[in-house]
Amino acid sequence: MEIRSFTIQTLERLPYYLHYMESRETEDVSSRDLANALGLNEVQVRKDLAAVSSKAGRPRRGFERKPLIRDIREALGFGRMDEAVIVGVGHLGTALINYKGFRELGLRIVAGFDLQVEDEIWVNETPVFSSDRLKNLIPRLNVKMAILTVNSENAQAVCDELVAAGIRAIWNFSQVMLNVPDNVIVRNENMAASLAVLSEYLSTGNNK
Amino acid sequence: MEIRSFTIQTLERLPYYLHYMESRETEDVSSRDLANALGLNEVQVRKDLAAVSSKAGRPRRGFERKPLIRDIREALGFGRMDEAVIVGVGHLGTALINYKGFRELGLRIVAGFDLQVEDEIWVNETPVFSSDRLKNLIPRLNVKMAILTVNSENAQAVCDELVAAGIRAIWNFSQVMLNVPDNVIVRNENMAASLAVLSEYLSTGNNK
DNA sequence: TAGATTGTTAATCGATTAACAATC
DNA sequence: TAGATTGTTAATCGATTAACAATC
Incomplete structure (x- = not known):
């Protein structure tokens, strides 16, 4: 390595x-x-x-x-193509599935999972399954990366399932600090904090 | 202050x-x-x-x-409601316009601008105008925050226009490090880097 | 040779962590 | 009183920046 x-x-x-x-x-x-x-x-x-x-x-x-x-x-890994699943196909999740920019960065989203989905549905060319099927499908797809866009209440539980299914890298858009074993990496995309920095600057003029 | x-x-x-x-x-x-x-x-x-x-x-x-x-x-500024415009209404821009989570964080996107748009169009309840109208409309709307989701080639030019129109805080989703005057704050949302961290971990197993 | 630019070693700075005193 | 938890002061750590020697 x-x-x-x-x-x-x-x-x-x-x-x-x-x-x-x-x-x-x-x-x-x-x-x-x-x-x-x-x-x-x-x-x-x-x-x-x-x-x-x-x-x-x-x-x-x-x-x-x-x-x-x-x-x-x-x-930056632009040469290699990574595959990921996305869990939580609400507004943000759908957005990310549709976002073409990921392809240029070497990321392909191969499947989505959502609690609300019963049978399989499609978001453009990406199949979205019921979250029940996550356990089975992730190992079969042999995907190691997951994008987490579920709401905060479910984040840790879903994270645990992902880890059990073999996920090793999690891109976390939820506002929960996830608890994972040592061999799993989490990257937090903290939109609330980003926005807070900007908002606070506007209201106080403090740039430090 | x-x-x-x-x-x-x-x-x-x-x-x-x-x-x-x-x-x-x-x-x-x-x-x-x-x-x-x-x-x-x-x-x-x-x-x-x-x-x-x-x-x-x-x-x-x-x-x-x-x-x-x-x-x-x-x-975190959840009490106050900030208004922002979004420039670049492609996949990511549309996604962010639709993303409900921002409301909870106290952000309302009041208008979008895009080069491809001729007359006004609507993305759900948000009007999207031609980028030509940015100069006039931003001062009239009295908005101080902008979300920048244009492609890299246009990012600095659009940024300059935004600053000229009175924008003071920019949430930058482009891969360009923007040049702005001291009284303007920029917050970079660096998806390429986030993804690279995860991708590299998967390919090397290095967690440091 | 002179000068621009690299690469390295040392100093600075700021955030995190440790040690410990204060308080209910 | 004993013990849990806070708040503060000092030590550590890592990243940034400065100083400078090496090189083409």
């Missing part, structure tokens, strides 16, 4: 580097270019690039743009 | 505290209860609560649950 040599903070900046570099046409890109364009510290950018790049940067020139783009896409 | 006395990290944990406390029925809640339930450090929880609570916690008992719930909802 390959071990990641960079932090989550670095990973979070990579998409921004990638987009900037894809918008350039020069042979090379320097950390200073990137730092200036993105409003980041130059050393931070350089360290991020060094952690991800397969070729060292060159004095006086910077990093070769194209190989670096490949390395970043690789680090 | 009131100054926020807690960090963004604290703010990000508040929704989880809130949900846990709302699921209880006891008179009081202690930091240890919360820490155990959520898998957090006890001192961290205590400091978070102290920063947000209007009443001090009491030795031997903890914090009074109901007043604390009120304080957290207040800190």
Whole structure:
């Protein structure tokens, strides 16, 4: 198993580097270019690039743009296609099923599950099943990632079922901090907090 | 102007505290209860609560649950209703317009803008206008928050227009690090990075 | 050679965690 | 009083930033 040599903070900046570099046409890109364009510290950018790049940067020139783009896409996993199921096909869940952007990021949603569904229904090209069938279907589909968009009341219970069914990575859109075993990873998408930061800024003008 | 006395990290944990406390029925809640339930450090929880609570916690008992719930909802801005426009009404934009959960969080999306729209169209109860009309309409609506769901190529240009139209807070779903003046706040919702964390974990098993 | 840019080592900063005193 | 829990002060940890040497 390959071990990641960079932090989550670095990973979070990579998409921004990638987009900037894809918008350039020069042979090379320097950390200073990137730092200036993105409003980041130059050393931070350089360290991020060094952690991800397969070729060292060159004095006086910077990093070769194209190989670096490949390395970043690789680090972000854009090459490999992941399959995921989504649990909770309400407004947000339906939205995410329909969201085309995921395909570009290498994610295919292969099935949905929802308590309200009795027989199978379809949301565009994605089948949605009753949550009862989760236990059976997930192992058969051999899917390891789940997107959790159920309401807070059910989140932990559904999470437990997912783990029992073999899910190893959960993208959690609920407002519950999930309890999972050590070999399962959870990534929280905390919309309430994001919104609160913006809302509070508007009402107080405090930018810190 | 009131100054926020807690960090963004604290703010990000508040929704989880809130949900846990709302699921209880006891008179009081202690930091240890919360820490155990959520898998957090006890001192961290205590400091978070102290920063947000209007009443001090009491030795031997903890914090009074109901007043604390009120304080957290207040800190998260659930009481006040914010209005926002959304720019870029593709799949993700439409999804967010339809997402009912925002209402509970105190957000109302009052209008959308999209380059593809000529005359006014409606997505459920939300009018969507041509992006040309952004300049005029945003000041007239007196809206200060915008949700940005345009593609990367247009993100900075649209951002500039928004700022010119008086927007002060931007919820950025694009993969561009936006350049804004000091008096405008941006919150990045970085789905590519979130997905990359999960995807990488699945492919390498590295949980650090 | 001079200068731009990298890469590395050390300093800073802020958040988390530990230790412990205060209080009911 | 003893014990549970708070609140505070100090230590730790990790990420960011600064200083600077190496290199083309």
